Amino acid sequence: MRLLTGDRPTGKLHLGHYVGTIKNRVKYQYDYDCLFIIADLHMLTTKRSTQNIKDISGNARSAVLDMISCGIDPYKSRFYLQSGVMDIIGSIYFLMNNLITVNRLNRVPSLKDMANDINEEMPYGLLGYPVLQAIDILGYKANIVPVGKDNLSHVEVTREIAKRFNNEYGEVFPIPEPVKSIDSSLVGIDGKRKMSKSLGNSIYISDNDEEITAKVMKMPTDPNRIRPDIPGKVEGNTVFIYHDLFNKNKQEVEELKERYRAGKVGDVEVKKRLSNAIINYLEPFRERRREYESVDKLNKLIADGTFYAREEFYKTYIDVVNVMGYNKVWQGFNLNTK
Known part of the structure; x- marks a missing residue:
C-alpha cells in the first residue's frame, strides 16, 4: 500500500x-x-x-x-x-x-x-x-x-x-x-485569509524565536476590545485559534480564555504566552532539523x-x-x- x-x-x-x-x-x-x-x-x-x-x-x-x-x-x-x-x-x-x-x-x-x-x-x-x-x-x-x-x-x-x-x-x-x-x-497571522507564502501572513516552520514573537505580536484580536478590562470574544479570535492548536498546556489555554472573556487579561500577555507556546511546540522540530541540515x-x-x-x-x-x-x-x- x-x-x-x-x-x-x-x-x-x-x-x-x-x-x-x-x-x-x-x-x-x-x-x-x-x-x-x-x-x-x-x-x-x-x-x-x-x-x-x-x-x-x-x-x-x-x-x-x-x-x-x-x-x-x-x-x-x-x-x-x-x-x-x-x-x-x-x-x-x-x-x-x-x-x-x-x-x-x-x-x-x-x-x-x-x-x-x-x-x-x-x-x-x-x-x-x-x-x-x-x-x-x-x-x-x-x-x-x-x-x-x-x-x-x-x-x-x-x-x-x-x-x-x-x-x-x-x-x-x-x-x-x-x-x-x-x-x-x-488562518494567517493577519486573521483574514488562510496562511500563504504569497500573502506574507505565515509563520514558517524554520522561523527562529525572535521571528515567531514578532509575528505573533502583530496578530489581530477582538477589534471591539480597546482596553484589557473590556470582556473579549474568544471564538474566531486569531490568537486563541493558535493557542488551541499549538499550546500544549490546555489548562493555561482555558484559564486565558476565561480571563479574556471576563476582561481580566490584556492582549499583550495572551500573545506573549502564545509565542512561548509556539516556540516550545517547535523545539523538537529544530532538534531534528539540526541533524539533517547538511x-x-x-x-x-x-x-x-x-x-x-x-x-x-x-x-x-x-x-x-x-x-x-x-x-x-x-x-x-x-x-x-x-
Missing part, C-alpha cells in the same frame, strides 16, 4: 502546511510506503521565471528539511524531484489526458483561485494541473493521498481518470482515497528518492502501454520501449 503527496518548491513551508497535510504524513508514514513529491513541474503553473527555476534546488532542500523537522523519517520515506522523472511523466500524461474534459476541469474550484493569484487569463498548463497531479498519483499506484481541503477536488479528478482508464483498457490503477486533514486550513545529506536523500521514483514510474508506464496495446504496435516495427 502506497501513500503519495507533496509540495511545490516555491519557498519555505509554514504552520499552515503542517496543520493542513504534514501532520497526516507523519501519522501515516509507518503504515504505508511513502513517496513525497517535490513538485517543481507543478510550480511552473504560477512560478515560471528563470529565477524561479534557479531557486528550485535550494527550495527543494528547504522543503525536505522542513518535512524531516516535522517528523518525517528519512529512513522510512522517500523524497523525489518531479522534474527528475519528467520524460516518463510526460509520456503517461500524453496518453491519458484525453480521459477528462475541459468542462470537467473548469469545475475544479481551486483553479480559478490560482489564476486570480497570478492575475492573468488561465494558462493551458494551469487548466491541466489536476491532470498532471493525477499522473503523479496514478504513476505510483498510490492508495491514499493526504491533502488539504483545497486539493480534495483534484483527487476526485484523479479517481475519475483512474476509473475511466480501467474501464476502457483494463485494470491498472487502484482508486486512490483522499485523506483530509483533521484540522481545517490555518546540504550533502539532503542532496543524497533527494537523489536516491528520485532514482527510486524513476524505476517505479517506469513500471507503471510499461503497464499502461501494454494494456492500451501500444506494445504490440511497437513490436510490429521492432521498436524498443526502453
Whole structure:
C-alpha cells in the first residue's frame, strides 16, 4: 500500500502546511510506503521565471528539511524531484489526458483561485494541473493521498481518470482515497485569509524565536476590545485559534480564555504566552532539523528518492502501454520501449 503527496518548491513551508497535510504524513508514514513529491513541474503553473527555476534546488532542500523537522523519517520515506522523472511523466500524461474534459476541469474550484493569484487569463498548463497531479498519483499506484481541503477536488479528478482508464483498457490503477486533514486550513497571522507564502501572513516552520514573537505580536484580536478590562470574544479570535492548536498546556489555554472573556487579561500577555507556546511546540522540530541540515545529506536523500521514483514510474508506464496495446504496435516495427 502506497501513500503519495507533496509540495511545490516555491519557498519555505509554514504552520499552515503542517496543520493542513504534514501532520497526516507523519501519522501515516509507518503504515504505508511513502513517496513525497517535490513538485517543481507543478510550480511552473504560477512560478515560471528563470529565477524561479534557479531557486528550485535550494527550495527543494528547504522543503525536505522542513518535512524531516516535522517528523518525517528519512529512513522510512522517500523524497523525489518531479522534474527528475519528467520524460516518463510526460509520456503517461500524453496518453491519458484525453480521459477528462475541459468542462470537467473548469469545475475544479481551486483553479480559478490560482489564476486570480497570478492575475492573468488561465494558462493551458494551469487548466491541466489536476491532470498532471493525477499522473503523479496514478504513476505510483498510490492508495491514499493526504491533502488539504483545497486539493480534495483534484483527487476526485484523479479517481475519475483512474476509473475511466480501467474501464476502457483494463485494470491498472487502484482508486486512490483522499485523506483530509483533521484540522481545517490555518488562518494567517493577519486573521483574514488562510496562511500563504504569497500573502506574507505565515509563520514558517524554520522561523527562529525572535521571528515567531514578532509575528505573533502583530496578530489581530477582538477589534471591539480597546482596553484589557473590556470582556473579549474568544471564538474566531486569531490568537486563541493558535493557542488551541499549538499550546500544549490546555489548562493555561482555558484559564486565558476565561480571563479574556471576563476582561481580566490584556492582549499583550495572551500573545506573549502564545509565542512561548509556539516556540516550545517547535523545539523538537529544530532538534531534528539540526541533524539533517547538511546540504550533502539532503542532496543524497533527494537523489536516491528520485532514482527510486524513476524505476517505479517506469513500471507503471510499461503497464499502461501494454494494456492500451501500444506494445504490440511497437513490436510490429521492432521498436524498443526502453
